[in-house]
Amino acid sequence: MGTLFRENIERMAGYTPGEQPSSGASIVKLNTNENPYPPSPKVAEALKNFDPAGLRLYPDPMGSEFRAAASMEHGVDLENVIVGNGSDDILTIATRCFVPEGGKMACPSPSYTLYRTLAAIQGAACVEIPLAADFSLPDDFAEQAEGASLLMLPRPNAPTGTAFAKDAVKRLCARFNGVVLIDEAYVEFADDNCLDLALECGNVVVGRTLSKSHSLAGLRLGYAIASNEIVSGMMKVKDSYNVNAISQRLGAVALGDSEWLAKNIARVRESRAKLISGLLALGFDVPESHANFVLASPPDGDAQRIYMRLRDEGVLVRWFDEERVRNYIRVTVGTANEIDFLLEALTRLVPQGERK
Numbered sequence: 463m464g465t466l467f468r469e470n471i472e473r474m475a476g477y478t479p480g481e482q483p484s485s486g487a488s489i490v491k492l493n494t495n496e497n498p499y500p501p502s503p504k505v506a507e508a509l510k511n512f513d514p515a516g517l518r519l520y521p522d523p524m525g526s527e528f529r530a531a532a533s534m535e536h537g538v539d540l541e542n543v544i545v546g547n548g549s550d551d552i553l554t555i556a557t558r559c560f561v562p563e564g565g566k567m568a569c570p571s572p573s574y575t576l577y578r579t580l581a582a583i584q585g586a587a588c589v590e591i592p593l594a595a596d597f598s599l600p601d602d603f604a605e606q607a608e609g610a611s612l613l614m615l616p617r618p619n620a621p622t623g624t625a626f627a628k629d630a631v632k633r634l635c636a637r638f639n640g641v642v643l644i645d646e647a648y649v650e651f652a653d654d655n656c657l658d659l660a661l662e663c664g665n666v667v668v669g670r671t672l673s674k675s676h677s678l679a680g681l682r683l684g685y686a687i688a689s690n691e692i693v694s695g696m697m698k699v700k701d702s703y704n705v706n707a708i709s710q711r712l713g714a715v716a717l718g719d720s721e722w723l724a725k726n727i728a729r730v731r732e733s734r735a736k737l738i739s740g741l742l743a744l745g746f747d748v749p750e751s752h753a754n755f756v757l758a759s760p761p762d763g764d765a766q767r768i769y770m771r772l773r774d775e776g777v778l779v780r781w782f783d784e785e786r787v788r789n790y791i792r793v794t795v796g797t798a799n800e801i802d803f804l805l806e807a808l809t810r811l812v813p814q815g816e817r818k
């Protein structure tokens with residue numbers, strides 16, 4: 463019997479998520495850009511008070527409580543917000559909305575590898591446009607993206623941690639003849655954001671998540687902000703009950719605790735500075751990070767060896783066997799203790815003579 467699958471599904475490789483070791487394992491886990499600190503105590507309180515009797519009913523299909531919290535937080539209308547089961551759900555909805563089968567999506571390279579998987583599932587091509595040597599947008603990016611109907615643009619970018627210049631992004635949105643999804647999964651750790659573009663330009667969607675700065679990766683909650691027209695079109699495509707009742711409730715509480723959020727972001731940024739200076743002292747090349755992770759290349763460029771040796775020492779980081787980033791490890795910003803542990807291990811792994 464031949465394959466039961468659509469040809470594109472048969473041909474494609476699925477997305478490879480970062481490893482999630484069993485919870486009992488004693489491992490310093492710096493591989494999937496989770497936040498090392500617990501979520502807001504108000505979220506813990508809301509979870510304790512959540513009445514399981516409410517789970518008898520389906521959740522609100524429109525996610526109105528959460529959307530109201532997001533619209534308050536960002537000063538936009540409820541109609542400008544759509545909620546998703548993680549921001550990955552938003553990326554999936556956007557792909558289904560804007561990329562026809564046999565059509566084209568575009569994204570920078572290197573960037574989040576899920577984009578190419580979503581294009582493959584859709585039966586579309588993914589045009590991966592090489593970034594400049596410093597991971598900035600090349601001048602002819604818009605020309606290279608021509609013909610694509612959706613451009614996925616992560617800012618800050620993953621896995622590089624760098625942020626494209628905002629004026630270049632703005633020009634790109636004006637020139638691109640399709641929808642630009644600015645994926646701001648890490649934006650709270652950066653110095654600025656592109657929310658204004660979602661409101662000013664009719665073709666821009668900004669994606670956000672509570673997985674990173676809100677320490678809620680396990681909740682699976684993301685959202686997007688765009689024009690009423692775009693949001694109402696995306697609503698037609700999402701699963702009817704795409705966000706469960708617990709996530710909607712806790713997410714609304716989390717968004718309301720901006721004081722806690724500011725502290726959480728500040729401590730990650732502080733630890734990021736410590737991690738970067740430790741890596742630089744060991745001779746690593748580290749592009750400027752605007753996220754809660756850093757990309758770092760060891761002095762001899764053999765990042766795969768470092769990745770494997772760190773693993774032996776009980777530290778999980780990420781290594782991508784991908785052009786342009788093969789010489790780097792990607793390290794999530796952990797607690798101060800986790801960073802010390804990592805830097806001590808690296809001190810043993812990087813020969814003294816090789817340090818700059």
Ligand SMILES: Cc1ncc(COP(=O)(O)O)c(C=O)c1O
Nearest residue numbers: 548549550574620647671673684
């Ligand atoms: C660039 C980027 N976008 C989106 C996501 C998805 O985040 P989530 O589905 O947890 O909201 C990630 C996760 O690591 C990411 O790196």
